[in-house]
Amino acid sequence: xxxxxxxxxxxxxxxxxxxxxxxxxxxxxxxxxxxxxxxxxxxxxxxxxxxxxxxxxxxxxxxxxxxxxxxxxxxxxxxxxxxxxxxxxxxxxxxxxxxxxxxxxxxxxxxxxxxxxxxxxxxxxxxxxxxxxxxxxxxxxxxxxxxxxxxxxxxxxxxxxxxxxxxxx
Amino acid sequence: xxxxxxxxxxxxxxxxxxxxxxxxxxxxxxxxxxxxxxxxxxxxxxxxxxxxxxxxxxxxxxxxxxxxxxxxxxxxxxxxxxxxxxxxxxxxxxxxxxxxxxxxxxxxxxxxxxxxxxxxxxxxxxxxxxxxxxxxxxxxxxxxxxxxxxxxxxxxxxxxxxxxxxxxx
Amino acid sequence: xxxxxxxxxxxxxxxxxxxxxxxxxxxxxxxxxxxxxxxxxxxxxxxxxxxxxxxxxxxxxxxxxxxxxxxxxxxxxxxxxxxxxxxxxxxxxxxxxxxxxxxxxxxxxxxxxxxxxxxxxxxxxxxxxxxxxxxxxxxxxxxxxxxxxxxxxxxxxxxxxxxxxxxxx
Numbered sequence: 001x002x003x004x005x006x007x008x009x010x011x012x013x014x015x016x017x018x019x020x021x022x023x024x025x026x027x028x029x030x031x032x033x034x035x036x037x038x039x040x041x042x043x044x045x046x047x048x049x050x051x052x053x054x055x056x057x058x059x060x061x062x063x064x065x066x067x068x069x070x071x072x073x074x075x076x077x078x079x080x081x082x083x084x085x086x087x088x089x090x091x092x093x094x095x096x097x098x099x100x101x102x103x104x105x106x107x108x109x110x111x112x113x114x115x116x117x118x119x120x121x122x123x124x125x126x127x128x129x130x131x132x133x134x135x136x137x138x139x140x141x142x143x144x145x146x147x148x149x150x151x152x153x154x155x156x157x158x159x160x161x162x163x164x165x166x167x168x169x
Numbered sequence: 170x171x172x173x174x175x176x177x178x179x180x181x182x183x184x185x186x187x188x189x190x191x192x193x194x195x196x197x198x199x200x201x202x203x204x205x206x207x208x209x210x211x212x213x214x215x216x217x218x219x220x221x222x223x224x225x226x227x228x229x230x231x232x233x234x235x236x237x238x239x240x241x242x243x244x245x246x247x248x249x250x251x252x253x254x255x256x257x258x259x260x261x262x263x264x265x266x267x268x269x270x271x272x273x274x275x276x277x278x279x280x281x282x283x284x285x286x287x288x289x290x291x292x293x294x295x296x297x298x299x300x301x302x303x304x305x306x307x308x309x310x311x312x313x314x315x316x317x318x319x320x321x322x323x324x325x326x327x328x329x330x331x332x333x334x335x336x337x338x
Numbered sequence: 339x340x341x342x343x344x345x346x347x348x349x350x351x352x353x354x355x356x357x358x359x360x361x362x363x364x365x366x367x368x369x370x371x372x373x374x375x376x377x378x379x380x381x382x383x384x385x386x387x388x389x390x391x392x393x394x395x396x397x398x399x400x401x402x403x404x405x406x407x408x409x410x411x412x413x414x415x416x417x418x419x420x421x422x423x424x425x426x427x428x429x430x431x432x433x434x435x436x437x438x439x440x441x442x443x444x445x446x447x448x449x450x451x452x453x454x455x456x457x458x459x460x461x462x463x464x465x466x467x468x469x470x471x472x473x474x475x476x477x478x479x480x481x482x483x484x485x486x487x488x489x490x491x492x493x494x495x496x497x498x499x500x501x502x503x504x505x506x507x
Contacts, residue, residue: 008331010296010464012482124330126179127348128297128466129305136467144181148332159330161462161497162346163486164506168333177500179465293499295348297466298474313350317501328499337502 002080002117006151006169009160010124016050018160019082019119026117028079032060033070035089050084064092068103068110071118080117087123090146094139104146111153122147124159171249171286175320175338178329179293185219187329188251188288195286197248201229202239204258219253233261237272237279240287249286256292259315263308273315280322291316293328340418340455344489344507347498348462354388356498357420357457364455366417370398371408373427388422402430406441406448409456418455425461428484432477442484449491460485462497 005022009015023030032054038044051060059077063070067089074081083089093100111118124147125140151157157169174191178184192199201223207213220229228246232239236258243250252258262269280287293316294309320326326338343360347353361368370392376382389398397415401408405427412419421427431438449456462485463478489495495507 006331010462010482011468012464012479012486014482014486122331124179124296124465125467126181126465127293127295127462129294129300129309130180131467132302133470140467141181144179144183148181148183151331151333157331157333159335161506162344162460162489162495164489164495166335166497166504166506168330168335175500291500293348293465295350296462296464298463298469298478299349301471310350313348313352317350317352320500320502326500326502328504335504337499337504 002114003155004111004114004153005117005119005156005158006122006154007119007158007160007165008122008124008147008151010127013160014163015121015123015160016084017053017163018158018165019084019121020054022119023080023082023117026080028116029077030058030079031074031077031081032058033067033074033081033083034060034062035064035067035083035085035092036062037064037092064089065096065098068106071107071110071114075115078116080119083118083120085121085123086146086150087125087143090143091139094142100142100146104149108149108153111150120150120154122150171283172324173280173283173322174286174288175291175323175326176288176329176334177291177293177316177320177326179296182329183332184290184292184329185253186222186332187327187334188253188290189223191288192249192251192286195249197285198246199227199248200243200246200250201227202236202243202250202252203229203231204233204236204252204254204261206233206261233258234265234267237275240276240279240283244284247285249288252287252289254290254292255315255319256294256312259312260308263311269311269315273318277318277322280319289319289323291319340452341493342449342452342491343455343457344460344492344495345457345498345503346460346462346485346489346495348465351498352501353459353461353498354422355391355501356496356503357422357459358392360457361418361420361455364418366454367415368396368417369412369415369419370396371405371412371419371421372398372400373402373405373421373423373430374400375402375430402427403434403436406444409445409448409452413453416454418457421456421458423459423461424484424488425463425481428481429477432480438480438484442487446487446491449488458488458492460488
């Protein structure tokens with residue numbers, strides 16, 4: 001089966017750049033699955049910067065909620081896919097009051113079925129002080145569990161620190 | 170002497186599961202020292218989930234403050250001991266206005282005297298933005314110092330990331 | 339050229355102690371560049387503790403803003419230099435409404451020109467929950483970018499966890 005690569009790290013640690021470098025190891029047309037919703041200026045600026053950084057040669061699919069479906073639909077492209085990122089996907093699911101754990105289970109199934117490589121970007125959000133806000137605590141718990149489950153499915157796991165990968169699996 | 174293994178990581182990173190896997194390397198009856206106080210529903214739910222996950226074959230000791238004493242008392246059981254976790258222990262000490270540094274010194278003495286293996290779980294809490302709250306800053310400073318001191322005593326140190334261990338020592 | 343060593347980690351993770359250990363690998367007079375402003379009691383206490391920990395044999399230079407200049411000026415001392423830390427430097431630049439990215443570019447130039455070893459300490463601040471405060475978000479973004487850029491210039495990069503170094507580069 002095609003490799004599944006899981007890239008995690010802190011904010012602005014260079015995860016996306018690292019994920020793009022890993023994607024370049026694979027041939028075929030590249031797909032970028034953006035899970036973000038370009039709803040505010042800060043987010044739009046980040047998305048534009050990422051698009052400029054990737055350069056041409058990518059097909060971009062915007063899918064804030066049905067990531068398992070997007071992985072299935074783009075498998076027919078016959079090339080590698082970059083998912084950026086699982087943290088925004090989780091956030092979208094929680095805002096939409098979806099069952100995030102069921103969606104993670106569906107993601108596991110979609111990953112196992114993929115014929116072409118996938119690189120998934122996620123975030124470390126649990127290494128600070130316990131948030132005072134209960135919703136933030138629930139989010140970091142869910143993010144931690146999602147990271148464990150997808151890392152368990154992955155063939156390779158990297159923690160990006162200051163732009164550099166630490167191999168975890 | 171019996172090995173001392175220190176497991177650290179972020180919230181929901183899989184530290185407890187990893188600690189239980191390490192404990193299974195050792196023979197003899199297993200002791201679980203819980204430092205939590207089951208005072209609210211969120212904590213009770215977490216404790217119940219951990220008990221269910223461990224399964225049978227453990228003696229559980231609840232000790233929120235006198236961890237050095239609990240390590241001495243359970244050494245006579247003749248098997249390995251899992252301490253989960255040092256972060257709640259530190260929090261309990263600080264809430265009770267105890268001298269946490271003196272208690273860490275007592276823990277070092279108790280660890281050196283142990284005849285049977287110990288696996289200790291702690292948390293990384295210092296990799297986020299500086300908290301605005303002075304008490305939270307004091308806590309993360311104390312947690313950082315505690316982690317340094319116990320890691321210095323340990324034979325092995327692991328950082329758990331997305332459920333996977335990174336060997337640090 | 340002389341080596342550039344970049345040491346990062348969380349709060350109270352033992353970064354400064356590790357940086358001092360690395361500096362001791364090099365001969366010649368030692369320079370300590372303190373980027374902090376001793377403006378409040380908490381900071382004064384931390385500085386005094388660091389000075390006591392380093393012991394004699396260091397020349398201390400206090401430079402909150404012009405770090406590139408301080409690296410050039412102290413190169414003539416003919417020995418290694420410890421910069422502690424880039425996080426306070428960045429914070430000072432942002433408070434003073436300076437262009438931090440231009441200053442990071444100037445730091446890159448100064449590091450490339452150094453004839454004598456430099457050990458730089460920085461912080462991981464991006465592994466917690468997204469801060470609610472926009473200024474805190476801007477700071478952690480800038481810190482992440484700074485860390486990537488200086489780590490790219492460095493010959494060695496270490497992540498300090500519980501007082502122990504994880505080699506990243």
